[in-house]
Amino acid sequence: MSDTRPHEALPDVLFKLNAVGVQFGRVQALLDCTLTIGRGERLALVGANGSGKSTLLRHLHGLVPAFSGQMLRPVPARQAMLFQRPYMLRTSVQNNVAIGLWLGGMRWRAAREQALAALERVGLAGLAERSGKTLSGGQQQRLALARAWALKPQVLLLDEPTASLDPAAKREVESLMGEFADAGMTLIFSSHNLGQVKRLASRVIYLEHGHVLADAPVKSFFEGALPPAAAQFLKGELG
Numbered sequence: 001m002s003d004t005r006p007h008e009a010l011p012d013v014l015f016k017l018n019a020v021g022v023q024f025g026r027v028q029a030l031l032d033c034t035l036t037i038g039r040g041e042r043l044a045l046v047g048a049n050g051s052g053k054s055t056l057l058r059h060l061h062g063l064v065p066a067f068s069g070q071m072l073r074p075v076p077a078r079q080a081m082l083f084q085r086p087y088m089l090r091t092s093v094q095n096n097v098a099i100g101l102w103l104g105g106m107r108w109r110a111a112r113e114q115a116l117a118a119l120e121r122v123g124l125a126g127l128a129e130r131s132g133k134t135l136s137g138g139q140q141q142r143l144a145l146a147r148a149w150a151l152k153p154q155v156l157l158l159d160e161p162t163a164s165l166d167p168a169a170k171r172e173v174e175s176l177m178g179e180f181a182d183a184g185m186t187l188i189f190s191s192h193n194l195g196q197v198k199r200l201a202s203r204v205i206y207l208e209h210g211h212v213l214a215d216a217p218v219k220s221f222f223e224g225a226l227p228p229a230a231a232q233f234l235k236g237e238l239g
Helices: 053-060 093-103 108-121 137-150 167-182 194-200 218-223 228-238
Strands: 013-024 027-038 042-046 068-072 079-082 155-159 186-190 203-208 211-217
Touching: 013 053, 027 053, 027 068, 027 186, 027 211, 042 053, 042 194, 053 155, 053 186, 079 137, 093 108, 093 137, 108 137, 137 167, 155 167, 167 186, 167 194, 194 218, 203 218, 203 228, 211 218, 211 228
Parallel strands: 042 186, 042 203, 079 155, 155 186
Antiparallel strands: 013 027, 013 068, 203 211
């Protein structure tokens, strides 16, 4: 595994995975995954379909348990996760954001007010009364970002956040991700778009068949030496 980053020097460690394995039936989705993720990182997960990217994100978010190994959270942090196809409630755009805040204990009027502020943050305030189900794919992803931002997370996990979006919508979502990171939010995202990885990531992890085969700063990943499998993947994706 290529890793030029001194993990022991990371400030404010958020996640420390020690030989984590995740299994679904007979399928081993993650194998001996050992990682340290620090506050403020922009971490991109890359690899072919089935490499374990989504499973790793879901494990970090507590949605799937480890079959072996352990994950430590030395510095507990609020976090939110965006899925590739966000689920829209059958209600207004504003209520799609407000309901999560209300379920978290906020009074309904305050939740509605904070929801509108979140929609303004992602440029959707003008669609507040529209049904969330009627939005375009890009608008739905921005709404999902608003729902996450409204919860004030310190860590945002995103699973292929711009997959299937048109170029304009991709730029809008990327811009918001960059703004959130600039404000101090830790980003952990999977992507097949290596241009997006170059634009947004500070560190890249390459997975193959559940194994972490490369872990390097973004510049080293694209310009330095990599294990053969990772180098071949990069060549194929860029070719």
